[in-house]
Amino acid sequence: MSIILPYLLMIVVLLFTLTTIAAWLIWLERRMLALWQDRYGPNRAGPFGLLIVVADTIKLFFKEDWIPPFADKTIFVIAPTLIGATVLMSFVIIPYAPGILIADLSIGLLFFLAMSSLGVYSIVLGGWASNNKYSLLGALRGASQMISYEVFMGLSLMGVVMLSGSFRLTDIVLAQKGGWFIITQPVGFVIFMIAGIAETHRLPFDIPEAESELVAGFHSEYSGMKFGMFFIGEYLGITLISAMAVTLFFGGWLGPAFLPPLIWFALKTFIFILFFILLRASLPRPRYDQLMEYGWKVLLPVALLNLLITGGIVLMMNK
Amino acid sequence: MDIVFYITAFVTVISTIMVITRHNPVHALLYLIISLLSISVIFFLLGAPFAALLEIIIYAGAIMVLFIFVIMLLNLGKETARQEKEWLKPKVWIGPAILSAILFVELFYLITIADVAPYNLQTVDPKTVAISLFRPYLIGVELAAMLLMAGVVGAAHIGQHKKMILHRFLKEEGRL
Numbered sequence: 228m229s230i231i232l233p234y235l236l237m238i239v240v241l242l243f244t245l246t247t248i249a250a251w252l253i254w255l256e257r258r259m260l261a262l263w264q265d266r267y268g269p270n271r272a273g274p275f276g277l278l279i280v281v282a283d284t285i286k287l288f289f290k291e292d293w294i295p296p297f298a299d300k301t302i303f304v305i306a307p308t309l310i311g312a313t314v315l316m317s318f319v320i321i322p323y324a325p326g327i328l329i330a331d332l333s334i335g336l337l338f339f340l341a342m343s344s345l346g347v348y349s350i351v352l353g354g355w356a357s358n359n360k361y362s363l364l365g366a367l368r369g370a371s372q373m374i375s376y377e378v379f380m381g382l383s384l385m386g387v388v389m390l391s392g393s394f395r396l397t398d399i400v401l402a403q404k405g406g407w408f409i410i411t412q413p414v415g416f417v418i419f420m421i422a423g424i425a426e427t428h429r430l431p432f433d434i435p436e437a438e439s440e441l442v443a444g445f446h447s448e449y450s451g452m453k454f455g456m457f458f459i460g461e462y463l464g465i466t467l468i469s470a471m472a473v474t475l476f477f478g479g480w481l482g483p484a485f486l487p488p489l490i491w492f493a494l495k496t497f498i499f500i501l502f503f504i505l506l507r508a509s510l511p512r513p514r515y516d517q518l519m520e521y522g523w524k525v526l527l528p529v530a531l532l533n534l535l536i537t538g539g540i541v542l543m544m545n546k
Numbered sequence: 547m548d549i550v551f552y553i554t555a556f557v558t559v560i561s562t563i564m565v566i567t568r569h570n571p572v573h574a575l576l577y578l579i580i581s582l583l584s585i586s587v588i589f590f591l592l593g594a595p596f597a598a599l600l601e602i603i604i605y606a607g608a609i610m611v612l613f614i615f616v617i618m619l620l621n622l623g624k625e626t627a628r629q630e631k632e633w634l635k636p637k638v639w640i641g642p643a644i645l646s647a648i649l650f651v652e653l654f655y656l657i658t659i660a661d662v663a664p665y666n667l668q669t670v671d672p673k674t675v676a677i678s679l680f681r682p683y684l685i686g687v688e689l690a691a692m693l694l695m696a697g698v699v700g701a702a703h704i705g706q707h708k709k710m711i712l713h714r715f716l717k718e719e720g721r722l
Binding site: 340374 | 576595606608671
């Protein structure tokens with residue numbers, strides 16, 4: 228019992244922190260977008276408009292939770308939970324600071340890839356169960372986009388694995404003591420970020436939900452807290468990709484000693500979250516076939532080449 | 547550990563049976579995904595975490611998504627569910643069911659007579675997998691690579707088609 232208790236405590240704290248962060252990211256995003264577009268953004272409820280999140284949540288809870296009569300009811304209800312569950316599962320393997328992590332799996336990186344590949348089902352099933360042509364189109368786009376970009380995401384990370392010689396995330400962070408992997412793996416980082424944006428289907432790759440073409444894509448039929456789950460899942464996804472980018476390429480908790488490791492980790496992650504929001508403010512959405520073509524014709528060869536060169540250099544250094 | 551194994555095995559068997567008996571193809575596929583996930587848990591329990599996660603990434607995460615993708619495109623409605631119901635008559639499944647029941651009894655008998663060794667909990671890490679793939683089984687890997695390459699080339703050939711470029715006044719044929 229005494230072994231399990233700290234774990235349980237850590238899981239509860241982590242769950243609470245992550246959902247809170249994800250909720251307040253909505254405020255942050257709206258404020259930052261407004262700042263970059265020369266507007267005020269939400270500034271009425273509470274100091275700096277911080278309480279807008281509470282107001283939004285209350286609104287979501289009081290909305291009619293409507294299940295369309297033409298929908299496949301069971302799957303319609305299950306679909307939104309999947310995205311939150313799979314993204315939260317991935318947080319289990321991230322080392323936040325020395326000693327602050329839940330599971331130090333020897334195959335941690337693969338676990339992250341597995342969970343992100345399961346996240347596709349949320350979109351696919353949600354769109355299919357809605358039984359609506361716009362949702363179905365969104366789901367089809369989501370499925371093909373996420374399956375293709377998963378491939379590049381996996382390939383781009385293998386360079387890091389080669390350099391650190393381990394799938395364990397703690398080992399990967401410790402291997403960056405001499406220098407962050409962004410220096411040795413810049414190409415891998417760029418591909419990982421692009422694939423990460425596509426995996427979380429954020430702008431500019433929000434093609435599954437493209438408001439201007441597909442109403443709201445795969446979640447057109449969702450309302451109330453079910454829609455809220457998709458929403459929170461997206462922001463959790465942003466946090467996850469930011470945290471993974473920090474862990475894999477920017478030295479995780481490592482940093483000069485004047486700040487504790489956990490603060491370093493949080494700071495770096497926060498910068499990446501801001502980067503995600505900036506992307507939304509600045510880039511237009513590509514056309515659907517452009518997205519797929521870009522993935523398979525540019526990213527795949529570049530990722531493979533990166534892998535080949537990294538492998539060659541690692542072999543040469545070991546000789 | 548034993549109890550975890552039995553629970554997972556039970557889930558696997560039940561979900562696999564559900565795959566066969568569901569009339570709605572998407573529901574059947576969902577049970578198949580659960581079956582694959584529980585098989586991956588079994589791999590994990592038996593000390594093969596690498597195989598377990600590859601099972602999730604490749605089977606549950608990629609191949610099953612493609613299955614669902616195709617089924618979504620086919621837009622199978624109530625008509626298909628009715629057809630499936632008609633196909634799943636006792637006349638159809640009774641033969642295979644008896645045969646597999648015989649196999650099950652045999653299996654049960656074999657398990658009960660042999661003194662079953664407790665499963666060895668030696669964890670197979672990715673490095674061991676890689677070493678065995680690229681040393682003793684190199685030819686197998688190369689052959690699989692050739693087969694996959696042939697598949698890719700074949701798919702590219704089948705997918706190739708002429709693209710019609712239509713303008714208001716101009717009609718021309720180009721290659722995609």
